[in-house]
Amino acid sequence: MADVIKTAAIEGMVCPVPLRHAEKIVQGHGSGGKLMQDLIAKTFLAAWDNPILSAGNDAGVIPTQGVARLAISTDAHVVSPLFFPGGDIGRLAVCGTVNDVAMLGAQPLYLTVSFILEEGLDLSTLERVVASMHAAATEAGVQIVAGDTKVVGRGMADGLYISTTGVGLLPEGTAIHGAAAQPGDGVIISGSLGDHGIAVLSARGELGFETELASDVAPLNGLISEMLGASQGIHVLRDPTRGGLATTLNEIVRQSKVGIILKEGTLPIKPAVDAACELLGFDPLYIANEGKLVAVVSREDSSRVLEAMRSHEYGKEAAIIGEVVAEPTGRVLMETLIGSHRVVDVLMGELLPRIC
Amino acid sequence: MADVIKTAAIEGMVCPVPLRHAEKIVQGHGSGGKLMQDLIAKTFLAAWDNPILSAGNDAGVIPTQGVARLAISTDAHVVSPLFFPGGDIGRLAVCGTVNDVAMLGAQPLYLTVSFILEEGLDLSTLERVVASMHAAATEAGVQIVAGDTKVVGRGMADGLYISTTGVGLLPEGTAIHGAAAQPGDGVIISGSLGDHGIAVLSARGELGFETELASDVAPLNGLISEMLGASQGIHVLRDPTRGGLATTLNEIVRQSKVGIILKEGTLPIKPAVDAACELLGFDPLYIANEGKLVAVVSREDSSRVLEAMRSHEYGKEAAIIGEVVAEPTGRVLMETLIGSHRVVDVLMGELLPRIC
Numbered sequence: 065m066a067d068v069i070k071t072a073a074i075e076g077m078v079c080p081v082p083l084r085h086a087e088k089i090v091q092g093h094g095s096g097g098k099l100m101q102d103l104i105a106k107t108f109l110a111a112w113d114n115p116i117l118s119a120g121n122d123a124g125v126i127p128t129q130g131v132a133r134l135a136i137s138t139d140a141h142v143v144s145p146l147f148f149p150g151g152d153i154g155r156l157a158v159c160g161t162v163n164d165v166a167m168l169g170a171q172p173l174y175l176t177v178s179f180i181l182e183e184g185l186d187l188s189t190l191e192r193v194v195a196s197m198h199a200a201a202t203e204a205g206v207q208i209v210a211g212d213t214k215v216v217g218r219g220m221a222d223g224l225y226i227s228t229t230g231v232g233l234l235p236e237g238t239a240i241h242g243a244a245a246q247p248g249d250g251v252i253i254s255g256s257l258g259d260h261g262i263a264v265l266s267a268r269g270e271l272g273f274e275t276e277l278a279s280d281v282a283p284l285n286g287l288i289s290e291m292l293g294a295s296q297g298i299h300v301l302r303d304p305t306r307g308g309l310a311t312t313l314n315e316i317v318r319q320s321k322v323g324i325i326l327k328e329g330t331l332p333i334k335p336a337v338d339a340a341c342e343l344l345g346f347d348p349l350y351i352a353n354e355g356k357l358v359a360v361v362s363r364e365d366s367s368r369v370l371e372a373m374r375s376h377e378y379g380k381e382a383a384i385i386g387e388v389v390a391e392p393t394g395r396v397l398m399e400t401l402i403g404s405h406r407v408v409d410v411l412m413g414e415l416l417p418r419i420c
Numbered sequence: 421m422a423d424v425i426k427t428a429a430i431e432g433m434v435c436p437v438p439l440r441h442a443e444k445i446v447q448g449h450g451s452g453g454k455l456m457q458d459l460i461a462k463t464f465l466a467a468w469d470n471p472i473l474s475a476g477n478d479a480g481v482i483p484t485q486g487v488a489r490l491a492i493s494t495d496a497h498v499v500s501p502l503f504f505p506g507g508d509i510g511r512l513a514v515c516g517t518v519n520d521v522a523m524l525g526a527q528p529l530y531l532t533v534s535f536i537l538e539e540g541l542d543l544s545t546l547e548r549v550v551a552s553m554h555a556a557a558t559e560a561g562v563q564i565v566a567g568d569t570k571v572v573g574r575g576m577a578d579g580l581y582i583s584t585t586g587v588g589l590l591p592e593g594t595a596i597h598g599a600a601a602q603p604g605d606g607v608i609i610s611g612s613l614g615d616h617g618i619a620v621l622s623a624r625g626e627l628g629f630e631t632e633l634a635s636d637v638a639p640l641n642g643l644i645s646e647m648l649g650a651s652q653g654i655h656v657l658r659d660p661t662r663g664g665l666a667t668t669l670n671e672i673v674r675q676s677k678v679g680i681i682l683k684e685g686t687l688p689i690k691p692a693v694d695a696a697c698e699l700l701g702f703d704p705l706y707i708a709n710e711g712k713l714v715a716v717v718s719r720e721d722s723s724r725v726l727e728a729m730r731s732h733e734y735g736k737e738a739a740i741i742g743e744v745v746a747e748p749t750g751r752v753l754m755e756t757l758i759g760s761h762r763v764v765d766v767l768m769g770e771l772l773p774r775i776c
Contacts, residue, residue: 090770096662096708097767120675121597122520122658123493125590128484137479138532138585140570164478176494178583180536212583214496216774222576227534227568227583229494234481241477302478306452319476352452411453414446418572 089185094215107191108211111198116174116209124209126174126231133234135170137161140227144418146189148267150259150278153226154196156354156420159283160305161230162204166285167301167357169240169292170232172204177228178212182221190224204283206230244299245320249388250366252359254287254373255280255381257309258337258351261419265340272343277336282355287378294372297362304358305420307411308350312358313396314410320360324396326386326408350411352419360388445541450571463547464567467554472530472565480565482530482587489590491526493517496583500774502545504623506615506634509582510552512710512776515639516661517586518560522641523657523713525596525648526588528560533584534568538577546580560639562586600655601676605744606722608715610643610729611636611737613665614693614707617775621696628699633692636711643713643732650728653718660714661776663767664706668714669752670766676716680752682742682764706767708775716744 092099109118116124128134141157151159158175165172177197181190201208263279265271284303291298300320304312309331313324333348341348355378361369366384373379386399396408448455465474472480484490497513507515514531521528533553537546557564619635621627640659647654656676660668665687669680689704697704711734717725722740729735752764 091773092768092770094662094773095767095770096664096667097706097769099769100662101766119597119599120671122523123491123526123586123588125524126490126492128488128490130488132484132486134482134484134490134587135479136482136530136532136585136587137566138534138583139568140534140536140583142536142570142572142576167478168481170479174492176492176585178494178496178585180496180498180581180583210493210585212495214498214581214774214776215770216498216578216581219575220498220578222572225536225570225572225581227494227496227536227585229492229532229534229566229585230479231490231492231587232479241475243475306450306456308452311452315476410457411451412448413453413455414448414451414571417447417450418570420570 087187089181089183089187089215091183091215093181094213100213103213107194111194112208114207116207126209129233131233132236135165135168135232135234136229137164138227138229139164140225141420142225142418143264143420144222145267146223148279149263151281152193152196154193155200156281157226157228158197158200158204159281159354160420161228162206162283162285163303165230165232166288167303168234169238170234172206172230172232172285174209174231175201175206175228176210177208177226180221180225181213181215182223183215183218185223200283204285240298240301242300242302242316242319245316245322245360245388246299247322247388247390248363249299249360250363250384251324251386251388252361252366252370253383253385254357254379256332256334257353258348259334260354261351261416262337262340264419265416271340275336275340280353280355282378284355284357284378287373287376290372290376291359291369295361295365295369297365298359298369300360302358304353304356306352308352309358310349310408311411316360317396318394321393323389323392324386325389326398328398328400330383330385332381332383346415349408350415354420443543445537445539445543445571447539447571449537450569456569459569463550467550468564470563472563482565485589487589488592491521491524491588491590492585493520494583494585495520496581497776498581498774499620499776500578501623502579504635505619507637508549508552510549511556512637513582513584514553514556514560515637515710516776517584518562518639518641519659521586521588522644523659524590525594526590528562528586528588528641530565530587531557531562531584532566533564533582536577536581537569537571538579539571539574541579556639560641596654596657598656598658598672598675601672601678601716601744602655603678603744603746604719605655605716606719606740607680607742607744608717608722608726609739609741610713610735612688612690613709614704615690616710617707617772618693618696620775621772627696631692631696636709638711638734640711640713640734643729643734646728646732647715647725651717651721651725653721654715654725656716658714660709660712662708664708665714666705666764667767672716673752674750677749679745679748680742681745682754684754684756686739686741688737688739702771705764706771710776
């Protein structure tokens with residue numbers, strides 16, 4: 065079979081690899097062929113290696129561990145810029161999806177990742193993002209078990225976009241969801257509002273002044289685990305991302321057919337966020353968070369849950385900010401310091417594009 | 421609470437909705453707020469409604485039906501143009517992921533979908549894609565259980581991109597994967613090669629002549645179900661998408677540490693594909709398929725599986741195209757009509773960008 069070996073020696077001739085541009089993403093990195101296989105081996109598997117992923121089949125095989133139900137969630141991530149104080153698109157893509165799965169009380173265990181890469185992207189940029197995803201996945205205790213890469217031409221994306229899908233095990237009897245809030249429940253926020261949105265805006269240079277504010281992007285499944293250990297009375301968990309706390313609370317009152325009254329002055333807002341919002345005419349209630357959750361908890365368990373939250377790194381500044389009421393149904397109201405009420409409505413239009 | 425109702429009446433003032441552009445995608449469709457909620461209700465839920473999706477939580481809850489293992493796979497879809505003979509990006513996004521899950525012998529049941537939409541996209545275009553996804557999902561017997569929408573500015577995408585993730589139940593004892601090919605096994609292809617890639621190229625006007633060729637994009641889980649019913653001797657299933665049959669077979673020989681010898685003249689290739697490839701200097705073995713599978717089957721069951729395939733709509737032109745050999749390990753060879761052998765290597769670089 066000498067002829068075979070001879071032929072093999074010129075395998076590179078089929079379609080020459082543009083070696084001069086090896087440090088940049090080229091169309092071939094999305095072809096399914098040799099360049100993509102190299103990218104998978106040297107960039108993705110090198111960082112994320114685990115037996116499920118490295119089996120290299122069309123799908124990853126994940127054990128259900130005997131549970132009857134799984135929680136599954138997906139998000140595309142298009143944040144601009146790719147790197148910002150406190151995080152980057154990779155950490156965001158892992159945490160955002162981990163958090164969505166965790167908000168049902170599920171234990172997030174597996175992630176899939178699909179990339180859309182723009183031709184010309186520095187490979188080193190991709191590698192930084194991949195390393196950040198690994199760090200976030202390790203912190204959250206999840207494995208990346210399947211992936212995909214597509215490459216589009218210059219001007220057809222903005223560096224890179226990432227879609228992640230997360231799967232978590234839902235323990236039997238868990239019934240935490242948006243329709244479970246009940247009159248009398250306490251409303252708790254895990255920390256300060258608006259840090260992520262304002263940090264990203266600052267990284268874009270759109271604030272017009274310097275700020276030391278960092279994004280809060282973080283995986284919240286550890287915090288939730290502590291909360292679930294402290295109480296059986298957690299009815300709703302939700303992360304106030306796009307649209308901010310105001311939009312999230314409006315979703316809850318509609319799903320649960322209740323009202324919520326917030327108490328002005330109880331909402332934790334950092335001075336830097338307050339200042340930026342005042343300057344720009346924004347309301348921190350509508351700014352995206354990526355490492356915060358709102359919990360609706362039975363009245364009798366609210367203090368216990370608050371205490372459990374404050375003992376965790378990501379819940380130190382947790383605060384009870386309001387309560388669930390029977391009327392007015394479907395409305396979130398803010399009780400001002402002088403005792404009047406104003407409606408806190410859902411976000412209309414768009415305040416800050418490409419924040420996540 | 422008259423003041424509340426009065427305030428509510430001016431809720432649209434928070435951030436005016438650009439009603440004049442309601443027929444186009446605007447940034448607000450990705451904001452998490454009112455416009456996005458409308459898009460979800462009127463476009464996605466209207467087309468895909470099911471109890472899991474319409475629960476409207478951060479994650480969908482899916483039953484595991486008592487199986488111990490699930491198959492999960494993800495793909496980004498960036499095909500250009502969005503609509504092509506035989507399919508569109510929506511059908512592709514559903515079928516591509518359904519097929520990846522099915523290639524492990526799993527029963528695909530659930531899909532998640534994340535969109536990246538370019539500002540200015542016609543809403544009617546999105547609606548056509550969403551309807552096509554519904555039709556494909558119905559054909560495949562899968563439910564869309566979670567989704568996400570992001571909007572990027574003009575020139576930051578090319579109309580729309582779709583990432584899908586699929587989950588399937590893996591019956592106990594199923595062990596179909598890329599490392600399971602054994603010397604003596606037959607290699608079967610389910611139909612003609614290269615239809616998808618050439619159809620997309622033709623839709624781009626890059627062929628320079630007219631062709632009636634249509635993409636083969638189709639869900640293959642029904643075909644696989646028939647095959648599994650006919651034989652316990654199916655060792656490997658894989659869909660030869662990007663990189664074509666040549667690249668797929670090379671993956672199998674590497675994972676299984678075997679060789680494959682293809683027989684020239686046995687590969688089904690339509691005259692239109694042959695003509696286009698000859699004109700453009702392509703080899704149909706490297707062109708993407710989206711509704712074909714390659715099966716590696718025990719020698720004694722090959723005819724039975726072939727027969728089962730030919731009785732199914734998507735396997736009518738199935739053919740035995742080669743066999744697995746012990747040597748040379750890791751090589752795919754083509755035995756020519758005159759009895760010599762040439763190496764069929766993995767795709768280098770990129771032939772046809774944005775084919776899927």
